[in-house]
Amino acid sequence: MAEESRSVSSVQRILKILHLNGAYVAILTVVYGLLGALIVMALLWLPQPYKMISIIKLGLVPALAVIAVVGAIRGPIAGFVSGFVGTFMYDLVIRGTIVTMGLTAASYGILGFVVGLASYSFENGRFLLKLSILSAVGLVLAVLVIVLTGLTVEGYAALVAIAYVLLPLLTTGLPSVLFLTPLFARLWFEFAKRFVPSALNR
Amino acid sequence: MTYATSTLFETTPGYRTDYYRSFAYDLIKRMNTTEDEWGTNSVEYWEWTHPEYNYNTYYWPNATDPSGLYIGGFRGPANIMWTGHYTLMMTLYERNFHTGEMTDEITWFIDDWNNSLLTDGFGNPKDGGIWGVGLIPCEPYIVFAQCNSIPIFCTEIYDNLYGTNYRPMWDYGLNFINTVMQNQYGLFIDGYYVSRPTSTYYNPDRLPATIPGPQQDLYLRDGTPKVSSYCDAWALDFLEYTQPEETAHDYPIFLQHFRKDLSGDMMYIVDTYTNTKGFGTFDILGSLFTLPLAKQRGDFVTRDRVLNFLMSLFNKVWSDDGRMMYVDTSSLEPFLESVLSFGYIWAKMPVTIRDLGDARPTDFWNYPYISAADDDYIWVYQAQWDPEKQGFILNVRVDQTATLTFSNFQSQPTAYLHGVPLTTLTASGSDFTLTLEPGIYQIVIVEGV
Numbered sequence: 001m002a003e004e005s006r007s008v009s010s011v012q013r014i015l016k017i018l019h020l021n022g023a024y025v026a027i028l029t030v031v032y033g034l035l036g037a038l039i040v041m042a043l044l045w046l047p048q049p050y051k052m053i054s055i056i057k058l059g060l061v062p063a064l065a066v067i068a069v070v071g072a073i074r075g076p077i078a079g080f081v082s083g084f085v086g087t088f089m090y091d092l093v094i095r096g097t098i099v100t101m102g103l104t105a106a107s108y109g110i111l112g113f114v115v116g117l118a119s120y121s122f123e124n125g126r127f128l129l130k131l132s133i134l135s136a137v138g139l140v141l142a143v144l145v146i147v148l149t150g151l152t153v154e155g156y157a158a159l160v161a162i163a164y165v166l167l168p169l170l171t172t173g174l175p176s177v178l179f180l181t182p183l184f185a186r187l188w189f190e191f192a193k194r195f196v197p198s199a200l201n202r
Numbered sequence: 203m204t205y206a207t208s209t210l211f212e213t214t215p216g217y218r219t220d221y222y223r224s225f226a227y228d229l230i231k232r233m234n235t236t237e238d239e240w241g242t243n244s245v246e247y248w249e250w251t252h253p254e255y256n257y258n259t260y261y262w263p264n265a266t267d268p269s270g271l272y273i274g275g276f277r278g279p280a281n282i283m284w285t286g287h288y289t290l291m292m293t294l295y296e297r298n299f300h301t302g303e304m305t306d307e308i309t310w311f312i313d314d315w316n317n318s319l320l321t322d323g324f325g326n327p328k329d330g331g332i333w334g335v336g337l338i339p340c341e342p343y344i345v346f347a348q349c350n351s352i353p354i355f356c357t358e359i360y361d362n363l364y365g366t367n368y369r370p371m372w373d374y375g376l377n378f379i380n381t382v383m384q385n386q387y388g389l390f391i392d393g394y395y396v397s398r399p400t401s402t403y404y405n406p407d408r409l410p411a412t413i414p415g416p417q418q419d420l421y422l423r424d425g426t427p428k429v430s431s432y433c434d435a436w437a438l439d440f441l442e443y444t445q446p447e448e449t450a451h452d453y454p455i456f457l458q459h460f461r462k463d464l465s466g467d468m469m470y471i472v473d474t475y476t477n478t479k480g481f482g483t484f485d486i487l488g489s490l491f492t493l494p495l496a497k498q499r500g501d502f503v504t505r506d507r508v509l510n511f512l513m514s515l516f517n518k519v520w521s522d523d524g525r526m527m528y529v530d531t532s533s534l535e536p537f538l539e540s541v542l543s544f545g546y547i548w549a550k551m552p553v554t555i556r557d558l559g560d561a562r563p564t565d566f567w568n569y570p571y572i573s574a575a576d577d578d579y580i581w582v583y584q585a586q587w588d589p590e591k592q593g594f595i596l597n598v599r600v601d602q603t604a605t606l607t608f609s610n611f612q613s614q615p616t617a618y619l620h621g622v623p624l625t626t627l628t629a630s631g632s633d634f635t636l637t638l639e640p641g642i643y644q645i646v647i648v649e650g651v
Contacts, residue, residue: 013528044466051517052515052516052517054533055515057515087466090466091465091466094466095466095467095506095507096503097463097466097469097503097507098464099463099464099465099466101205104463104465117277119245150464154462154463154464155462155478155479156462156464156470156472156478157472157478157479157480157485158479159463159481160470160481163515164464164468164470164511164514165464165465168514182244
């Protein structure tokens with residue numbers, strides 16, 4: 001009986017971390033994820049200027065920071081949905097294609113999922129630093145999965161993986177998540193505090 | 203570059219100043235630089251007489267038997283990779299600018315191909331021509347679908363320009379590439395040896411067990427014919443005018459086997475599907491040739507994604523005045539540097555290679571057109587005579603005060619801006635001039651005051 005109770009309690013804990021503890025909470029989590037996906041899609045659609053310096057691509061990808069922030073706001077499922085659905089829909093609607101059976105899009109969900117596993121207080125600088133670091137970790141994991149998927153499932157060349165996928169994603173993605181994620185999180189906090197304070201009750 | 207810029211010229215058929223014509227002319231002259239005049243800097247040297255190639259002394263049917271038919275020589279019958287491009291460049295020049303200065307040389311090559319394809323080389327009729335395959339080799343011992351697609355397309359334009367009927371001389375060869383030179387998916391194979399090479403310049407692993415026979419795949423080494431994306435994309439693009447069904451049928455199969463997706467924004471075309479783990483010049487070339495093919499097939503998704511891939515590692519560099527931009531591809535090997543830069547035009551112009559196959563109507567050359575202009579001060583977006591409404595449509599941006607000279611107007615023309623008379627053109631001999639101050643104009647010019 002005690003073991004069963006512990007098991008139920010641990011499931012509830014996991015559901016709570018995932019923000020799926022209850023129908024209303026779960027629906028809200030999915031709504032957050034889908035709203036994030038819409039923003040991700042819109043940001044990916046906008047032109048993103050960059051400068052090449054040798055093989056280093058300098059630029060920012062704000063959509064990556066949005067994926068991380070959604071994860072930080074509403075947990076791993078919302079983060080995953082915003083990354084996966086946002087990228088998948090961008091590929092499908094704007095670019096007219098599905099890349100590697102959607103696996104590449106799912107990889108972007110990893111970023112939001114990883115960031116969403118921890119909890120944050122956006123008014124605290126140390127938490128913002130933690131958010132920044134976890135976003136970088138999430139991005140590196142996502143990029144590694146993208147590259148592995150490309151090399152194994154899609155089957156493209158290692159040189160292409162390095163020059164056209166790994167390096168550009170890391171050199172534009174890391175500055176984006178390191179600097180833009182805490183900034184966006186703080187902006188969200190200020191916005192929510194003023195207009196939807198209930199959203200801050202994680 | 204000629205093919206890319208020919209599609210550019212076609213977007214403004216009524217703007218035919220020396221600005222465009224001289225560029226096309228210079229490209230043709232550069233293509234024909236001879237060893238006598240330019241030594242080791244000539245196209246002739248790098249393309250044919252380089253000692254490592256051993257192309258100059260070639261005879262048919264035995265390459266080393268001087269009693270046979272001599273097929274060596276830069277301008278000779280077995281160098282279609284040069285004669286085809288050179289003649290098509292000249293033919294497009296005549297199609298676009300109608301000067302007549304190159305017609306005789308074009309005709310000489312057309313007659314030479316006709317002799318090679320329909321006779322034994324000595325003038326005696328023979329099915330399949332000198333080499334028995336209805337195609338013309340390069341190097342000079344191997345025939346390629348892509349290299350022969352160029353003179354085939356050239357012959358189509360020639361017939362359309364001059365009212366001749368040379369195109370059937372390619373029937374045997376077209377049947378050969380559509381039946382014999384095919385892989386298991388129905389795509390063109392890369393090359394077919396018609397005689398044994400004496401050059402040591404090329405990899406002997408490419409040779410088939412028996413000659414004649416198909417060039418061998420370099421990676422499988424099990425007798426599988428070599429297939430490459432640049433060959434297929436190029437041939438499918440240039441042959442669509444002649445056999446549209448074949449290109450329409452092969453295009454999705456081509457993409458199915460050669461495409462690699464990187465992201466929603468980017469995809470590339472592998473050199474060959476038997477070696478997807480490698481990446482180099484021929485993967486870039488395959489991607490490059492896919493640009494005009496995808497555009498021609500109306501597949502703008504693929505075109506844009508491949509273009510993003512090709513351009514993603516390079517910066518766009520703008521001039522200080524914002525009038526000019528180039529893609530800085532200087533980090534690439536020289537061979538790819540310029541072709542990749544022109545790949546942007548190749549991909550983006552709203553005109554396809556197939557569109558260039560038709561000659562202009564005879565009356566076209568009597569239509570009013572811009573024959574001279576201060577080209578450096580203007581951007582011409584639209585310039586063409588509307589034969590139905592009898593008006594010249596001109597959309598132009600003028601950065602500095604510029605004068606445009608119009609030829610072929612029969613009487614005093616007047617320019618209208620948004621339906622309101624702007625000015626009457628000034629007579630200058632048999633021509634008329636229009637001077638415009640800086641601004642953007644949407645003008646219609648009609649005869650009468």
